Amino acid sequence: xxxxxxxxxxxxxxxxxxxxxxxxxxxxxxxxxxxxxxxxxxxxxxxxxxxxxxxxxxxxxxxxxxxxxxxxxxxxxxxxxxxxxxxxxxxxxxxxxxxxxxxxxxxxxxxxxxxxxxxxxxxxxxxxxxxxxxxxxxxxxxxxxxxxxxxxxxxxxxxxxxxxxxxxxxxxxxxxxxxxxxxxxxxxxxxxxxxxxxxxxxxxxxxxxxxxxxxxxxxxxxxxxxxxxxxxxxxxxxxxxxxxxxxxxxxxxxxxxxxxxxxxxxxxxxxxxxxxxxxxxxxxxxxxxxxxxxxxxxxxxxxxxxxxxxxxxxxxxxxxxxxxxxxxxxxxxxxxxxxxxxxxxxxxxxxxxxxxxxxxxxxxxxxxxxxxxxxxxxxxxxxxxxxxxxxxxxxxxxxxxxxxx
Numbered sequence: 001x002x003x004x005x006x007x008x009x010x011x012x013x014x015x016x017x018x019x020x021x022x023x024x025x026x027x028x029x030x031x032x033x034x035x036x037x038x039x040x041x042x043x044x045x046x047x048x049x050x051x052x053x054x055x056x057x058x059x060x061x062x063x064x065x066x067x068x069x070x071x072x073x074x075x076x077x078x079x080x081x082x083x084x085x086x087x088x089x090x091x092x093x094x095x096x097x098x099x100x101x102x103x104x105x106x107x108x109x110x111x112x113x114x115x116x117x118x119x120x121x122x123x124x125x126x127x128x129x130x131x132x133x134x135x136x137x138x139x140x141x142x143x144x145x146x147x148x149x150x151x152x153x154x155x156x157x158x159x160x161x162x163x164x165x166x167x168x169x170x171x172x173x174x175x176x177x178x179x180x181x182x183x184x185x186x187x188x189x190x191x192x193x194x195x196x197x198x199x200x201x202x203x204x205x206x207x208x209x210x211x212x213x214x215x216x217x218x219x220x221x222x223x224x225x226x227x228x229x230x231x232x233x234x235x236x237x238x239x240x241x242x243x244x245x246x247x248x249x250x251x252x253x254x255x256x257x258x259x260x261x262x263x264x265x266x267x268x269x270x271x272x273x274x275x276x277x278x279x280x281x282x283x284x285x286x287x288x289x290x291x292x293x294x295x296x297x298x299x300x301x302x303x304x305x306x307x308x309x310x311x312x313x314x315x316x317x318x319x320x321x322x323x324x325x326x327x328x329x330x331x332x333x334x335x336x337x338x339x340x341x342x343x344x345x346x347x348x349x350x351x352x353x354x355x356x357x358x359x360x361x362x363x364x365x366x367x368x369x370x371x372x373x374x375x376x377x378x379x380x381x382x383x384x385x386x387x388x389x390x391x392x393x394x395x396x397x398x399x400x401x402x403x404x405x
Contacts, residue, residue, distance in 0.1 A: 030332035031283055031372070031401055033387065036068060037083045038397030039339030048089040052338075053396045055079060059104040059239075059302055060388050060398075062381040068398060070388070071104045071114065080104065080112060080127065083398065095133040098125070103239055103302060107162040115160045115170065122157040124170060140172045142193060159240035159251065159302075167191065169198070169248055171237045181210055182234040186226075186250060186259060199226035199250065199259045218255035218270040226265035239302035241310070249310060251303045255295060256310065256362070269293045269312060269362055279316050279358065279370050281326040284404050290368040298357055304379040308364030309403065311371075311380045316356045324351045329373040331399065342391030349390075350374040359387065361403075371401070 037048035045051040055072030062068045068083040078094040078101050092112075094101075100117035107113070112127040113136070124137035135143040140155040159171040168189040175182045186199035205213060213230040220229050231237060233253065241249040248259040255270030269290040277288030287293075293312070301313035324347075331343050350356055350373065359371045359378040372378060376396075377388040380403070387399045 030328065030330040032333055033331040033399040033401050034333065035335065035339050036386065036398040036400050037070075037081070037089060038395070039336055039342055041338060044091075046089055048083045048087050051089050053081065053398075054394050055396065056394060057376055057388060057390070057396060058101050058300060060377040060379055060386070061104055061106050061302070061304065062379040062386050063106045063110075064108060064306075064381070065110075066382055067106075067110075068379070068386060069104060069106060069112070070396070070398065071101060072396070073099070073101070078114075078116075080114075092127065092129060093131045094127055095131055098133055102158045102300075103160050105160045105162050105168070105240075107166055108164075109166070111162075113160055113162065113168065115157045120154075122155060124157060124160055124168065136168065137170065137189070140174075140187070140195075142189070142195065156235070158235070158238050161240035161242050161248065163188070163242050163248070164244075164246045165191075169240055169242070171240060171250070173235060173237065175234060176204070179204060181205065182232060182236070184231040184233065184237045186231075186237070186240070186248065197227055198248065198263070199229070199257070199265055200231040201228055205230060205232065218252050218257055218267050219272075220257070220265050220267065222266065224265050226259045226263055229265050238297065241303045241305040243305045244307060247305075249303055249305050251297060251312075253297070255293075256290075256303060256312065267291060268310060268366075269295050269368065271295075277368050279360075282328040283371055284361075284369050286367050287369055288367065290362040290366055293360060293362075293368045295360065298376070301377040304381070306380045306382070309380045310362040311378050311385070312360045312362065313375065313377050314358060314360055316358045318354045318356055323354060325356075325373045329370075339397060342389060342395050342397045345391035345395070346374045346389045359385070361385070371403075 038053035040050040042050050043052050055074035058071040060070050066085045070081045080092040082090045098116050102115040105113040115124050121139050123135045125133040125135045127133050156173040161169045172185045185197050188198050213232045238251045246261050250257040256268040258268050271294035273292045274294040276292035280287050295312045295314045298313040304311045358373050359375050361369050361371045371385050372387050375387050376390045379386045385401050
């Protein structure tokens with residue numbers, strides 16, 4: 001009798017097909033994103049989900065206390081929104097004399113610092129809850145001695161951060177007009193008020209050295225002292241982030257560097273092989289090594305770091321045939337009409353442009369993955385990924401998703 005093998009084969013095929021169906025049914029329909037703030041109808045709401053949030057985003061940070069802060073420019077005014085885990089929302093209207101801001105830094109005690117332009121001079125100011133701004137660094141020098149020359153002429157200050165010991169860290173970019181050279185330093189305000197250089201080598205380079213240093217700035221050899229490594233290039237360094245062990249992460253145009261507490265510097269993400277870590281069509285897929293990530297950063301969006309994870313808001317070029325958000329990256333959940341309108345507007349904008357804005361994440365093991373599409377920024381904190389998206393008329397919304405184990 002030969003019916004048993006035939007039946008067995010049929011049963012096996014049935015099981016195989018059912019198994020395939022089961023695997024397909026497990027495919028994610030999208031990302032389960034919970035809304036933290038925005039999408040409401042009130043511009044002065046004190047509850048984050050009732051708030052109609054708008055403006056041009058300048059920086060987005062989430063503190064170690066889980067409080068999210070968003071700095072925006074709206075109608076020529078700089079505003080800092082605070083969203084607490086209890087769902088409350090408060091707004092600080094920064095001193096109206098400050099209109100050109102770069103980055104926001106939050107200390108563990110809740111004090112806020114911003115880097116900004118004052119006239120033609122770059123400053124770092126401490127901002128209180130009433131929006132009053134007190135300069136602490138002016139042209140690279142402590143504010144009380146701001147009139148003194150710092151030895152490097154006028155400098156630009158972009159990235160700022162507060163380390164675990166409460167010390168202010170900032171990027172200083174000085175341009176030598178005669179030599180047409182820009183040299184960047186990462187500096188820190190010590191407890192005694194003195195300013196020390198923790199990364200970058202000051203001094204003049206030969207034209208050949210300068211050109212070579214720009215190309216290789218994000219590829220220091222192992223064991224390199226951070227203060228021996230030149231960091232040239234006009235506006236080469238942007239935002240800063242601080243790790244759990246006080247490692248300072250430095251966003252450069254060509255990648256991310258890490259300045260360790262022992263004073264050495266190493267590459268975290270750069271372009272080593274631009275075909276080895278391609279963006280996947282599913283979230284949190286292991287895409288390769290971060291040293292092959294080739295990050296092209298979104299303007300005015302900052303890196304963040306927590307628990308060994310590092311977020312990189314970058315651009316990604318799509319093919320002409322696939323100008324849309326991959327289905328697995330679409331936001332799914334129970335949303336209000338206002339929230340859904342912003343989500344859909346962000347998706348429509350993404351569908352019109354080959355240059356997509358995505359959030360890539362460097363994992364503790366040095367691999368890279370993609371966490372979100374069609375975002376204007378993001379932050380990692382406490383096992384969660386916070387996402388900032390923009391709808392029509394600069395309507396903004398913040399969402400949150402758990403990082404997978």
